[in-house]
Amino acid sequence: MPKAYSYLRFSTPEQMKGDSSRRQTSMALEYAAKHGLTLDEDLTYKDLGVSAFRGKNAEEGKLSEFLDAVRTGKVESGSFLLVESLDRISRQAAWLALGTLTSILAHGITLVTLADGKTYSQVTMTAQPWDLMYAVMGFIRANEESAYKSRRLKDAWFGKRQKATTKPLTSIAPAWLRLDKATGQWNVLPECAEVVRRIFRDYLAGHGAKGITVALNKERVPPFIRESSQRKRQAPRWHRTTIRRMLENPAVIGTHTPHVTEYVNGKKRRKAAQQPIPGYFPAIVDEDTFQRVQALRLNTPSPLRGRNSNREVKNLFGGLARCGQCGAAMVRMCKGPKYTYLVCQTARYGAGCKYTLVPYQQLESAFIQHVPRLVASAAYSGQGEHSFQLKPSSRSGRW
Structure with a gap:
C-alpha cells in the first residue's frame, strides 16, 4: 500500500488558534482512507506560522x-504528498513556485491538492500538459493575493502611524512599560524605571557601560522581562550591549521611532519608517539627563575616562555646548575628513528643534581666540564655577 505524507502550512501564529490546522489534517486523513493510502503520522510536516510568499517554507521550513x-x-x-491547495506549497512568483513543484514531481512523488482532489505527477503532467498551465495559473493567483494583502497591510500600518500620538501602534514597548489594553494607556513599571534612571545616573557619574553591567550583575539586579507577541523573554544576566542600547534609546524620554520591514535581495531588513514621535511613551528620564548622556556617548570620550585617557580630544565642546534655540546638547557630527559640525541633539532625533549644522573648525578657532575674554565676562555661579552658553546671532545665524 503506497505511503502518503501530509504537509500543513499557514502564515500567521494567530491561525493556529483557528480551524486551519484541524481542517487540513482532517482532509488528509479522509483522502488517505478513501484512496487506500497509508498516512505516515510519524513524518508529518507542518509549517505553522510560516509564510510561503518569499519561499521561506521551501528554503528552511518543514517543506525543505x-x-x-x-x-x-x-x-x-x-x-x-497531501496538501490542501497549491498555495500551501508556495506563494512566490509563478516561475519560482513552479520550480518547487517540479522538484517534488521529479523524484517520483505524487502531489495531491485536497481542496479540489487534483493530482500532479510525472505521468499526469506528461499525459495532460494543460495541468502545467492550471498549476501556473494557481500560483499566479496565490502570488497576487499575497502581494495585495502585503500592500493592504502596509497601508494599514501607515494609517496607524499617522494616529500614533493618540493611539498606540502596538502593545510591543520597552521593557519598563506595559500597555493596558482596556484603556489604551501605557503603565510604567516603577522598579524597572528606577533601574533605567540609575543607569543614566551612573553613566553621568563616570561609570562606563562595562562598569554598570558588572555592578548590576554583582548586586543581582534582575534583568528586565520583555513581552513579545508570542512569549515573555528575559536575559539570564545584564550585558554591555543592553546598557548601551538603553543609554541611546530615545524611548526613555518618551520618543518612539517607528520602523518598517523591507526585503532587499531576499533578505529582511529593518529601517526607520518616518520621523520619531515625541510624547508617544511616558518619559522616565528627563530631557536634560538624556541629552547630557548623548553628548558623552556620541563625542570622543573624555580624556579623564579609563582607557581613553591618552586619546586626542576631537571635540572641545563635548558635554559643554548647548543649543541656543532649545538648550539641548550640541553633538559632533563628521560628514567626511574635512567636514565636521556641531548639531543640536534634539534636532538630530527629529524632536522639534531646527536642524542646523555649525562648522566645528570655525567655532573652535573663534573660541580659542576669544576664550580669555569669554571666561572673564562669564557669569559667576557663586560655587567656584563659571558657566557660559554659545548662541547664534539673530542677524547672521552664525555662532
Missing part, C-alpha cells in the same frame, strides 16, 4: 525537510 527526505530516499519514490 520533506524535499531533503525525498532526495535522500527517506521518503520513497511513488509516495504521495
Whole structure:
C-alpha cells in the first residue's frame, strides 16, 4: 500500500488558534482512507506560522525537510504528498513556485491538492500538459493575493502611524512599560524605571557601560522581562550591549521611532519608517539627563575616562555646548575628513528643534581666540564655577 505524507502550512501564529490546522489534517486523513493510502503520522510536516510568499517554507521550513527526505530516499519514490491547495506549497512568483513543484514531481512523488482532489505527477503532467498551465495559473493567483494583502497591510500600518500620538501602534514597548489594553494607556513599571534612571545616573557619574553591567550583575539586579507577541523573554544576566542600547534609546524620554520591514535581495531588513514621535511613551528620564548622556556617548570620550585617557580630544565642546534655540546638547557630527559640525541633539532625533549644522573648525578657532575674554565676562555661579552658553546671532545665524 503506497505511503502518503501530509504537509500543513499557514502564515500567521494567530491561525493556529483557528480551524486551519484541524481542517487540513482532517482532509488528509479522509483522502488517505478513501484512496487506500497509508498516512505516515510519524513524518508529518507542518509549517505553522510560516509564510510561503518569499519561499521561506521551501528554503528552511518543514517543506525543505520533506524535499531533503525525498532526495535522500527517506521518503520513497511513488509516495504521495497531501496538501490542501497549491498555495500551501508556495506563494512566490509563478516561475519560482513552479520550480518547487517540479522538484517534488521529479523524484517520483505524487502531489495531491485536497481542496479540489487534483493530482500532479510525472505521468499526469506528461499525459495532460494543460495541468502545467492550471498549476501556473494557481500560483499566479496565490502570488497576487499575497502581494495585495502585503500592500493592504502596509497601508494599514501607515494609517496607524499617522494616529500614533493618540493611539498606540502596538502593545510591543520597552521593557519598563506595559500597555493596558482596556484603556489604551501605557503603565510604567516603577522598579524597572528606577533601574533605567540609575543607569543614566551612573553613566553621568563616570561609570562606563562595562562598569554598570558588572555592578548590576554583582548586586543581582534582575534583568528586565520583555513581552513579545508570542512569549515573555528575559536575559539570564545584564550585558554591555543592553546598557548601551538603553543609554541611546530615545524611548526613555518618551520618543518612539517607528520602523518598517523591507526585503532587499531576499533578505529582511529593518529601517526607520518616518520621523520619531515625541510624547508617544511616558518619559522616565528627563530631557536634560538624556541629552547630557548623548553628548558623552556620541563625542570622543573624555580624556579623564579609563582607557581613553591618552586619546586626542576631537571635540572641545563635548558635554559643554548647548543649543541656543532649545538648550539641548550640541553633538559632533563628521560628514567626511574635512567636514565636521556641531548639531543640536534634539534636532538630530527629529524632536522639534531646527536642524542646523555649525562648522566645528570655525567655532573652535573663534573660541580659542576669544576664550580669555569669554571666561572673564562669564557669569559667576557663586560655587567656584563659571558657566557660559554659545548662541547664534539673530542677524547672521552664525555662532
